Amino acid sequence: MKKFLAILLTLAMCFALAACSGGGQQPEPEPEAPDLNAKSEGVMTYEEYAAADIGSEVTIEGYVQAAASWWNDQISVYAQDLTGAYYIEDMACTEEESEGLVPGKLIKVTGTKFERDGEIGISGGTFEPAEVDYEYIALPLDVTAILDTDEMIKYQNMYVRFSGMEVTGEPVFKWDGSGENGDDIYFQVGKDDQVFTFMVKSDLTGTGTDVYEGVKKLKAGDIVDLEGFCCWFDGLTPHITSVTMK
Numbered sequence: 001m002k003k004f005l006a007i008l009l010t011l012a013m014c015f016a017l018a019a020c021s022g023g024g025q026q027p028e029p030e031p032e033a034p035d036l037n038a039k040s041e042g043v044m045t046y047e048e049y050a051a052a053d054i055g056s057e058v059t060i061e062g063y064v065q066a067a068a069s070w071w072n073d074q075i076s077v078y079a080q081d082l083t084g085a086y087y088i089e090d091m092a093c094t095e096e097e098s099e100g101l102v103p104g105k106l107i108k109v110t111g112t113k114f115e116r117d118g119e120i121g122i123s124g125g126t127f128e129p130a131e132v133d134y135e136y137i138a139l140p141l142d143v144t145a146i147l148d149t150d151e152m153i154k155y156q157n158m159y160v161r162f163s164g165m166e167v168t169g170e171p172v173f174k175w176d177g178s179g180e181n182g183d184d185i186y187f188q189v190g191k192d193d194q195v196f197t198f199m200v201k202s203d204l205t206g207t208g209t210d211v212y213e214g215v216k217k218l219k220a221g222d223i224v225d226l227e228g229f230c231c232w233f234d235g236l237t238p239h240i241t242s243v244t245m246k
Helices: 002-020 046-051 150-155 210-216
Strands: 057-067 074-080 085-092 106-116 119-129 159-167 185-191 194-200 223-229 239-245
Touching: 046 057, 057 085, 074 106, 085 106, 185 210, 194 210, 210 239
Parallel strands: 085 119, 194 239
Antiparallel strands: 057 074, 057 106, 074 085, 106 119, 159 185, 159 223, 185 194, 223 239
């Protein structure tokens, strides 16, 4: 065995010497990693966007993480970069353009910054795809430990995870239970004696999707891991896109 290893090492050294002397093909240089936070000219950083006044025009670039159903030449998009996240509501978009808004795609958006019931986003926007050959899909950030703290607002619209949540009641269609199958689903979950209202948006993950059908079946006492977008409506009301039974 030692002799075999010695032969392998000798051969490796010979190949290395041959390469250094020009007798072997030089390896291709590794391509540089893209700067995922780089911004085009005239585009705000996330910090500049966050500091912009409500009602002002903003221009941002972000990577699509999910898109709601296209309707009436408009679409709503959840986008993110390495610094922050953006909810882009009713962005002008043709049906053909909507097919290109896939997770990971970088887009440039110009619109009006709004605030409504605690949710901050961009409305009345137009967009153009960025001509880059790379994509970015965010991994969910586990925010379970800070659910009941003021820190949560820092992660607004980001893709996040909530671990080990206990379902505290039956899911209902619409916020007041007046809806039917196909409408948004609202359900309550608890952690450390705190209760939170989460929802499944029918125009994002509607009937037939794993999360919509899975949430409909939840019962009080179920323990679940949840993932989704950290949105607001009179307080934290995440838009859930994944549910896993524990």
